[in-house]
Amino acid sequence: MRSAKLSLAAAALAAAAAIWGCANVGDVAPKSSDGIPLGATGAHPVQPLPDKPRFGQAVSESDLAAWNIDIRTSDGMGLPAGRGSVAEGRKVYDAKCASCHGAEGKGGPVYGSMVGGIGSFTTNARVLTPGSMYPYAPILFDYIRRAMPMDRPQSLTANEVYAVSAYLLNLNGLIPGEAVMDAASLPKVQMPNRDGFILDDRPDTRAVRCMTNCK
Amino acid sequence: MAQPPDTRDRRNFLRRTAALTGSALAATSAARAAPLPVPSSARETGRPIEPAAYGMPSKHEEYVARRRTDVLKNRQNWSDWSMTPLQHQPGIITPNGLVFERHHAGTPDIDPKTHRLAVHGMVKQPLVFTMDDLVRYPSVSRFHFHECSGNGLTDWLKPASTTVQQTHGLLSGVLWTGVPASTLLEEAGIDPRGKWALFEGADASAHTRSIPIEKVLDDTIIAYAMNGEALRPENGYPVRAVIPGWEGNVSVKWLRRIKVGDQPWYFRSETARYTDPMPDGKWRKFSMVMECKSVITTPSGGQQLKGPGFQEVRGLAWSGAGRIRAVDVSFDGGRNWREAMLEEPVMDKSLTRFKIGWNWDGAPAVLMSRAVDSTGYVQPSVQDIQKARAISGFVQHHNGIQPWSVNTNGEVRNAIGQA
Numbered sequence: 327m328r329s330a331k332l333s334l335a336a337a338a339l340a341a342a343a344a345i346w347g348c349a350n351v352g353d354v355a356p357k358s359s360d361g362i363p364l365g366a367t368g369a370h371p372v373q374p375l376p377d378k379p380r381f382g383q384a385v386s387e388s389d390l391a392a393w394n395i396d397i398r399t400s401d402g403m404g405l406p407a408g409r410g411s412v413a414e415g416r417k418v419y420d421a422k423c424a425s426c427h428g429a430e431g432k433g434g435p436v437y438g439s440m441v442g443g444i445g446s447f448t449t450n451a452r453v454l455t456p457g458s459m460y461p462y463a464p465i466l467f468d469y470i471r472r473a474m475p476m477d478r479p480q481s482l483t484a485n486e487v488y489a490v491s492a493y494l495l496n497l498n499g500l501i502p503g504e505a506v507m508d509a510a511s512l513p514k515v516q517m518p519n520r521d522g523f524i525l526d527d528r529p530d531t532r533a534v535r536c537m538t539n540c541k
Numbered sequence: 542m543a544q545p546p547d548t549r550d551r552r553n554f555l556r557r558t559a560a561l562t563g564s565a566l567a568a569t570s571a572a573r574a575a576p577l578p579v580p581s582s583a584r585e586t587g588r589p590i591e592p593a594a595y596g597m598p599s600k601h602e603e604y605v606a607r608r609r610t611d612v613l614k615n616r617q618n619w620s621d622w623s624m625t626p627l628q629h630q631p632g633i634i635t636p637n638g639l640v641f642e643r644h645h646a647g648t649p650d651i652d653p654k655t656h657r658l659a660v661h662g663m664v665k666q667p668l669v670f671t672m673d674d675l676v677r678y679p680s681v682s683r684f685h686f687h688e689c690s691g692n693g694l695t696d697w698l699k700p701a702s703t704t705v706q707q708t709h710g711l712l713s714g715v716l717w718t719g720v721p722a723s724t725l726l727e728e729a730g731i732d733p734r735g736k737w738a739l740f741e742g743a744d745a746s747a748h749t750r751s752i753p754i755e756k757v758l759d760d761t762i763i764a765y766a767m768n769g770e771a772l773r774p775e776n777g778y779p780v781r782a783v784i785p786g787w788e789g790n791v792s793v794k795w796l797r798r799i800k801v802g803d804q805p806w807y808f809r810s811e812t813a814r815y816t817d818p819m820p821d822g823k824w825r826k827f828s829m830v831m832e833c834k835s836v837i838t839t840p841s842g843g844q845q846l847k848g849p850g851f852q853e854v855r856g857l858a859w860s861g862a863g864r865i866r867a868v869d870v871s872f873d874g875g876r877n878w879r880e881a882m883l884e885e886p887v888m889d890k891s892l893t894r895f896k897i898g899w900n901w902d903g904a905p906a907v908l909m910s911r912a913v914d915s916t917g918y919v920q921p922s923v924q925d926i927q928k929a930r931a932i933s934g935f936v937q938h939h940n941g942i943q944p945w946s947v948n949t950n951g952e953v954r955n956a957i958g959q960a
Contacts, residue, residue, distance in 0.1 A: 355862065355916065358753030359736055360805070365786045365830035365862040366759050367889050367915070381677055382660070382668030382728050390659050390667060393798055396739055396749065399807045436616050447822030452934030459813040459824075469809040472747035476619065476646055479745045523812070524819060526828040530929035531921035535869065535913060537878045 363526050395480070397468040402513030405464060409508035410489025412496040418486045419493050422475050431455075431497045441497045444518050457498025461523060463515035466491035488512070605629045607639055608710075612695040612702055619647040620746070622689065624710025627838045627857065633684070633892040635713035637768050642775045643689050643711065645746035649795055653779035656743065658725075658763070662800035665730030672779050675720055675765060682718040683762065683785070684891040686859040688831045690788035690815050693939030697923060697932050700955035705841035708943060708955060712857075714892035717783045719764030722757050726801070735801035739808075740782045743797035750791045751805035752784060756829075760785050763796065786861030786890035787829040788938070790815060817938055818931040825930075833860035833920050834940035835868050835895070835912035846951030849903040854881075855896045860914035864888065867913045868895040874907035874944065874960040875922070881910070901947070907960045908953075909944040923958060 356366045387394070397404040410418075419431075428434030431441045443453030452458075456466055471487045473479050482490070492507040500515055501507075507515075598605065607623040615621045622643040625635055635641075642648075653672040661667035689711035695701040702708045726738070731754065738757050742748040752761070762783040765772060772778040777794030784791045790810065805811070805827070817825040835858035840846055858865045864887055869878040881897035895910065912920045923941030926932075944960035945953050 356755075358755045360753060362753045362756075362827045363830055364753065364756050364759065365890075366756070367863040379678060380728050381674035382666075382670050382725065383674075385659070385661075385667050385669045387661060387667055389669075390661055390798075393659060393741075394661075394800075395747070396741070396800065396806055396808075398802065398804060399812075400804065447818075447824075447934075450933050452818060452822075452931075454813060454935055456813070460809070461812055462807055465807065465809050465812060468806075472749070473646060473745070476617075476745070479646065479747065519824075522822065523816065523824050523826040526825055526830075528825075528828060528830070528832060529918055531925040533911075533919040533921040533925050535867075535911070535919050537869065537880075538876075540876050540878070 361525050363528065395468075395472055397464045399462040399464040399468055402462075402464045402509060405467060405509035405512060406484045407509065408484030408488050409506050410485050410487070410492050411506045412489075412492045412501070412503050414485070415489035415491070415493025415496075418482070418490050422478075422482070423490065426476065431494060440494060444498070447519070447522065455498065456494055457500060457518070459519055460517055461520045463491070463495060463500075463512050463517055466494060467512060605639070607641065608706060610695070611707060620645045622691075622711060624706050625713050626704075626706045627710055627712065627836070628705045628841050628844065630838065633714045633857070633886075633894050634768060635715060637770065637773050637776070640687070640713040640715060640767070640773070640776055641689065641711050643691075643789060644744065644775070644794075645748050646744055648775045649744045650774060651743060651779055651795055656779050656797070658780060658796060658798070660725050660729045660799045660801075662738075662802055663732035663735040664726070664801055665732070668725070668729045670725065672765065675763065675780060678720040678724055680718055681721055681762060682716055683760075684714065684716050684886075684888050685783065685785045686712065686714050686831075686861075686890060686892045687783075687789050687792065688712045688834075688859070688861075690790065690828075690831070690937045693941070694936065696955065696957045697936060697939060697941075698927070698958040700957050700959070702842065702955055704843040705836060705838050705943075708842065708957070709836045711789070712859075712892075714857075715767045716769065717762050717764040718766035719762040719780070719783065722761035722763050722782070722799070725763060726757065726799070729801075731801055734803045737802050737805050739798070739800045739802065739806055740791070740793035740796060741798040741800070742793045743795040748790070748793055748810065749806070749808050750793060750810055751802075751808065752791060754801070756784060756787070757799075784829075786831060788815060788831055791829060814935070815937060818934040818936060820931050828938055829861075831859075831861035832938070832940045833862065833865070833912050833914040833918050834858070835865075835910040835920060836943045837870070837908055837910050837945060840908070840947070840953045841945055842953055842955040844953045846901055846947060846953070848951065849901050852899045852901050853896055854899050854908065855894065856881075856910050858883075858893045858895055858910070858912035859891065860912065860916075860918070861890055862918060863890070863915035865893040865895075865912055866915050866917075868893075869911045869913075870895075870897050870899075871909050871911070872899060872906050875909055875942070878911065901951075903949060905949060906947045907944050907956055908947065909942050909960065911942055 426436040433439040443455045443458030446453040488507045495501045625641045658670045692711035764783045781794040837856040839855040868881045881895040884894040944956040946956040
């Protein structure tokens with residue numbers, strides 16, 4: 327059975343949708359509770375489910391442990407046990423990353439530099455690297471673990487992922503050479519672009535529908 | 542490829558041009574065409590029906606193909622993209638073999654018998670679904686456009702691409718079929734504190750995005766079919782998310798996991814990528830809605846007009862914020878505009894076809910289209926966008942007006958940033 331709270335939420339959504347459905351030009355566009363513009367246009371009819379078909383198989387979170395790899399990068403929630411140093415990271419990097427990304431993250435045959443760019447965003451040549459761009463250091467752990475190396479993703483141990491993260495942070499001048507990264511230390515690394523993001527505030531253009539002698 | 546004209550259009554056209562065509566017909570009947578021979582196709586038996594086969598387009602249509610970018614030189618083709626040949630697409634549906642691709646680590650080959658979709662996190666009861674389970678639920682089919690946030694990436698202030706396939710081909714129109722995401726999430730029972738959901742793929746990039754729960758419950762589809770058949774492998778087989786009207790990459794393909802949480806995760810794919818450079822070194826995040834946009838597909842870059850006279854100007858318009866209300870076309874670089882005809886059906890967050898008759902006088906011209914959506918939003922020029930955002934770095938969400946120039950030879954060229 328649907329929970330009472332869900333029914334209430336659904337009713338609220340439906341009511342909101344009805345209002346948006348009648349929206350005229352210039353009305354405020356709907357946003358999520360966190361202020362994300364939704365572009366919603368009204369109720370999208372879904373068949374009522376008189377028999378409430380329930381075909382999902384119940385599982386426990388522990389059954390899903392091998393899939394549950396996401397890190398909430400703003401505070402590191404989900405970071406696993408393990409640790410890795412800058413020096414260990416250099417070894418892993420040279421063995422498994424440098425063939426595409428180049429020595430010391432400076433760019434290789436396939437991908438560009440992963441080092442530098444800090445301070446470039448106020449110039450006309452923005453250089454996007456993990457150091458310049460990532461607002462939170464645990465993004466390194468999340469992304470390397472899920473997607474790297476490209477030909478063998480999800481093959482690195484937690485220690486190896488911490489170590490490569492440490493090495494890349496060190497190459498970008500964000501942690502000292504003797505630093506060790508783990509679930510406690512990685513979220514504490516201060517990234518220069520931490521406050522570099524603004525929420526979607528579009529529409530940000532105000533074009534008018536001029537028909538004759540427009541320019 | 543010609544489109545059958547709408548009969549109502551034809552009546553109007555005939556009424557408007559009765560006087561002109563009367564004299565033109567007289568001239569035509571005076572000239573003699575060469576006698577038409579009986580074609581060989583009428584003199585020999587054709588191909589028999591095969592016992593079982595998947596039909597393919599005519600060999601004469603082989604040039605109609607997805608193509609990778611010819612502007613940027615990607616040094617690998619796993620995290621890469623291919624583009625829809627919009628200049629060859631009549632109507633609003635993109636055939637499945639032409640729907641654009643964007644992968645982050647190649648196309649996986651997934652067995653639907655072993656594939657599982659998990660729903661967990663801040664829910665009452667974590668659940669796992671098989672593909673057999675998913676197709677049993679009450680289904681929904683809806684037409685939606687699908688557009689990559691990077692569509693137009695190479696063409697901002699000066700032309701880089703030649704054809705509309707290269708300027709706008711990270712765009713397709715699809716009839717998606719699947720289960721409303723709300724059905725599965727309600728079965729799991731969302732914790733009232735659950736405000737976001739992550740969608741994660743089973744591909745080698747485990748591509749992941751955070752989506753506000755309001756959008757997930759509003760119109761998100763867990764889709765297993767497109768345009769009347771199972772998803773193609775490169776478009777997410779056996780199951781994917783479809784998040785209507787939002788940038789393409791949030792519609793995670795090869796979907797294996799939905800997790801509910803109380804905050805966004807701030808993955809690489811929503812911080813270091815898919816964010817917009819803004820003035821003062823800032824970046825705009827969670828800019829999900831693909832704003833109202835249009836483009837003329839006939840005539841378009843790389844094509845040549847056959848000669849002065851009648852030309853049906855055709856194009857596509859779409860908006861992630863609703864329906865297309867109107868499309869205006871200019872033939873003089875944006876000084877004067879005429880309202881084009883919208884071809885039914887005109888649907889929410891769907892490709893919409895527009896067309897307008899034009900008598901080309903043989904003089905240089907600059908053609909452009911400008912769409913208005915049901916919120917009243919008017920498609921901006923690239924110069925309008927430039928006033929609000931920084932065109933530097935990794936620029937996304939380009940919905941600027943696309944001008945095509947026509948010279949006296951009838952050659953059509955990309956004129957972005959020039960008009």
